[in-house]
Amino acid sequence: MPIKSPFETDVAKAGHGEVILDLLPPSIPTLTTLTYKYPLKLLARTPGFVSRTSAQTCPSRPVHLYLLTYGGGLLPGDHIDVSITLKERTRMVVSTPQGSTKIFKTEPTASVKGQRGTPAHIATDMSRQMLDVRIDNEAAICYLPDPAVPFKDSRYEQVQTFTVDGTAPDSKRGSLCVLDWVTEGRSSRGETWDFHFWKGKNEVWSDDGSGSKKLLLRDSIILDDECDDAEQDADDSHPNLIRERTHPHGIVGTLILYGPVYENLASFILHRFTTQPRIGARNWSTSVSPAKSATESYSSTTNTNVTWTAARVRAGFTLVKFGAADFEAAKSWLGDLLREEGSVVREFGEEALICL
Amino acid sequence: MNIKNNTEDLEQEIADLESRLHNAKAQLASSPRSAKASSLSREPNGIPPSIPMHALLLLSDSALPLGSFAYSSGLESYLAHNKPLPRSVTSIASFRRFLKLSIASLASTSLPYVLNAYRYPETLETLDNDLDASTPCVVVQRASLAQGRALLGVWERAFRGSYGLYTSSGSSMANGAGTAAKAVKALEDFLDALKSCFDHVDELGPKGHFPPLWGVVCSIMGMDLHQTAYVFMLNHAKAVLSAAVRASVMGPYQAQAILASKGLQDMILQRIEREWDTNVEDAGQVVPPLDLWVGRHELLYSRIFNS
Numbered sequence A: 001m002p003i004k005s006p007f008e009t010d011v012a013k014a015g016h017g018e019v020i021l022d023l024l025p026p027s028i029p030t031l032t033t034l035t036y037k038y039p040l041k042l043l044a045r046t047p048g049f050v051s052r053t054s055a056q057t058c059p060s061r062p063v064h065l066y067l068l069t070y071g072g073g074l075l076p077g078d079h080i081d082v083s084i085t086l087k088e089r090t091r092m093v094v095s096t097p098q099g100s101t102k103i104f105k106t107e108p109t110a111s112v113k114g115q116r117g118t119p120a121h122i123a124t125d126m127s128r129q130m131l132d133v134r135i136d137n138e139a140a141i142c143y144l145p146d147p148a149v150p151f152k153d154s155r156y157e158q159v160q161t162f163t164v165d166g167t168a169p170d171s172k173r174g175s176l177c178v179l180d181w182v183t184e185g186r187s188s189r190g191e192t193w194d195f196h197f198w199k200g201k202n203e204v205w206s207d208d209g210s211g212s213k214k215l216l217l218r219d220s221i222i223l224d225d226e227c228d229d230a231e232q233d234a235d236d237s238h239p240n241l242i243r244e245r246t247h248p249h250g251i252v253g254t255l256i257l258y259g260p261v262y263e264n265l266a267s268f269i270l271h272r273f274t275t276q277p278r279i280g281a282r283n284w285s286t287s288v289s290p291a292k293s294a295t296e297s298y299s300s301t302t303n304t305n306v307t308w309t310a311a312r313v314r315a316g317f318t319l320v321k322f323g324a325a326d327f328e329a330a331k332s333w334l335g336d337l338l339r340e341e342g343s344v345v346r347e348f349g350e351e352a353l354i355c356l
Numbered sequence B: 001m002n003i004k005n006n007t008e009d010l011e012q013e014i015a016d017l018e019s020r021l022h023n024a025k026a027q028l029a030s031s032p033r034s035a036k037a038s039s040l041s042r043e044p045n046g047i048p049p050s051i052p053m054h055a056l057l058l059l060s061d062s063a064l065p066l067g068s069f070a071y072s073s074g075l076e077s078y079l080a081h082n083k084p085l086p087r088s089v090t091s092i093a094s095f096r097r098f099l100k101l102s103i104a105s106l107a108s109t110s111l112p113y114v115l116n117a118y119r120y121p122e123t124l125e126t127l128d129n130d131l132d133a134s135t136p137c138v139v140v141q142r143a144s145l146a147q148g149r150a151l152l153g154v155w156e157r158a159f160r161g162s163y164g165l166y167t168s169s170g171s172s173m174a175n176g177a178g179t180a181a182k183a184v185k186a187l188e189d190f191l192d193a194l195k196s197c198f199d200h201v202d203e204l205g206p207k208g209h210f211p212p213l214w215g216v217v218c219s220i221m222g223m224d225l226h227q228t229a230y231v232f233m234l235n236h237a238k239a240v241l242s243a244a245v246r247a248s249v250m251g252p253y254q255a256q257a258i259l260a261s262k263g264l265q266d267m268i269l270q271r272i273e274r275e276w277d278t279n280v281e282d283a284g285q286v287v288p289p290l291d292l293w294v295g296r297h298e299l300l301y302s303r304i305f306n307s
Helices: A120-127 A229-234 A241-246 A259-273 A290-302 A327-339 A343-348 B002-030 B034-041 B050-060 B075-081 B091-109 B111-119 B120-135 B138-166 B175-201 B210-220 B225-246 B252-260 B264-273 B288-299
Strands: A017-024 A030-036 A040-045 A064-067 A079-084 A089-095 A102-105 A127-135 A140-143 A148-150 A153-167 A177-182 A197-207 A215-224 A251-257 A306-312 A316-322
Touching: A017 A040, A017 B288, A030 A040, A040 A079, A040 A127, A064 A079, A064 A229, A079 A089, A079 A140, A089 A343, A089 B225, A127 A177, A148 A153, A148 A197, A148 A215, A153 A177, A177 A197, A177 A215, A177 A259, A177 A327, A197 A251, A215 A241, A215 A251, A215 B120, A241 A343, A241 B288, A251 A259, A259 A306, A259 A316, A259 A327, A259 A343, A259 B075, A306 A327, A306 B138, A306 B252, A306 B288, A316 B288, A327 A343, A327 B120, B050 B210, B050 B225, B075 B091, B075 B225, B075 B288, B091 B111, B091 B120, B091 B264, B091 B288, B111 B120, B111 B210, B111 B225, B120 B175, B120 B210, B138 B175, B138 B288, B175 B210, B225 B252, B225 B264, B252 B264
Parallel strands: A017 A079, A064 A089, A079 A127, A089 A140, A102 A148, A127 A153, A140 A177, A148 A177, A153 A197
Antiparallel strands: A017 A030, A040 A064, A177 A251, A197 A215, A251 A316, A306 A316
16 A cells, blocks of 8 residues: 555545635635645636626626646646636636647557447546536636647547526526637647547536526537547558548637626627628629629638637527637637627736637 | 267257357347347348338338428538639539538437437437537527427327327337337427427427437337437438539439448448447537538528528
8 A cells, every 4th residue: 555645635636626716795706715736736816907897786806717737738647627616796717828728649549449438448548627617696707718739649528517506587697708619739740630539518507506407508529530549550541530520620619608797798799790791692783793703702701711600599698619720810810809899808807818 | 879979969069059149149138239239130030010111111201291301401501611612622522521521410419319319218308408508509409490390290290190099009019118108208298398388488498309309209100229310310311412402512313322322321320330329418519610601501692491
């Protein structure tokens, strides 16, 4: 039996972290719990920013939480498990100040051919990040991290679960803004979707207090090259399924908006989407040649290099999905959109957009 | 003496082989994949049961009034977003790419709901809610709801008379009467819940998405699980190909040629195999741009399809 380390605490397991943010009277945001353990590091800071023009009456000061990992990335087998609780009327900005979350290579292992269910031995060397956030009434989270960058041959799974109180009236509900995006890898080294597996799942559950939960929203992207490692080593001509399925994009992502704090932003984005130029529209008023107008209408849909869609799905959620040629294009498009509307900066301060 | 020894040896060997066969059969029956094998093992008595075959023909008929012809599942938008095609790519090649992506995407997002509704009909309402929560845009939602409600209509007005009663008499071949009766009950309960929901608007009430309802209806009608999945996928392929013909991507004979091809069959079988044991919690989009194309269908200047 190994000797127990005297520095070991039973508060946190490896990679686990727990944060509870509460509001002490009169209106002082306080972290009542902040624990973490290697390879995870959590830092919190409360800048003096106070929102002056907010969608909510007397908003509290936002607390910034930085998610850090040693080396700014995840090695095979690293499991990060963070649980955050936002008590009533608190506000939190979560960001990744180390830049993109790098996901390092997984050593080849045999997998069961042709099956999606993950065998146990694969599960152990896959990097995994779990985030579980409980948002009480009138609390708000703004989570706009850098994208995940899965390196060649990596395997990664990310599950982010948010729980809100389903019984609250619309104006008192918790609010959330979550961005989840993934790039094709280190494009500077010629990687284009060369990883084995990337899965990003975001769920929002409603909890009515009596213990019964209902799924409000699930957004799940699975990028799987579906090939046996052993087989791939023998045969490099295996077509890259992920590249085929993401073409022509070099980055894809999802933005989820919910709750009163983001109501304006959601309406703004939806309006921007529905007033985009029609695809294939012709300008009948001028006498341009048909061939020319066809190319013009085509370029007008692609000139920003970002293809996106927005929809108000059910239960007051707004879902924005986008794909772009590269990280810079997506970043500037999204950053411009959020800055132009301005409510994220108004509610949480300029620093909330640090990654954009 | 020698001969006697030989016969004893042979008898011994026969007994040994028989016990191994018996063990293997028992193992097969208890394995989770046995449902798939049952379609093969039903042949021995010579006469395949006629009822699943009859249901199979009904459910795979393109005249089944589900209105699937109104949806192109993103094809129309895909064509608009990939125009003009580069010189090196023919429109057929571009379409084949779309069909492959569309089938992979349908299998990863919807097939787990079909399979799970068939296996556990009592969870129909949860499956319906979870699928609604997983539907990323209104265009997809509209298409799925319209077809799901059409299927409920067909059940109510047409199939219920023959299949709702017949299961209670206990003559279901593939399922055993208990499972089918349970599926009928689940479907009727769901129908009631859906109707009572029309009165007061509950945004999170039952919706009537197509994939789980398909699984339950097929289970009631005695189809086996593999057939249920296969017809679900094939009907989708047929709808996309029919849309391609009407969008003038190809002629009707070319469409039939693709439909008849070994490539399409293998693709469907491979996708079913892959998602056979997938939990609905692990269902998800494997073709992210498809969500973009489908969502942007609303931005098309002119449209001939509803999705």
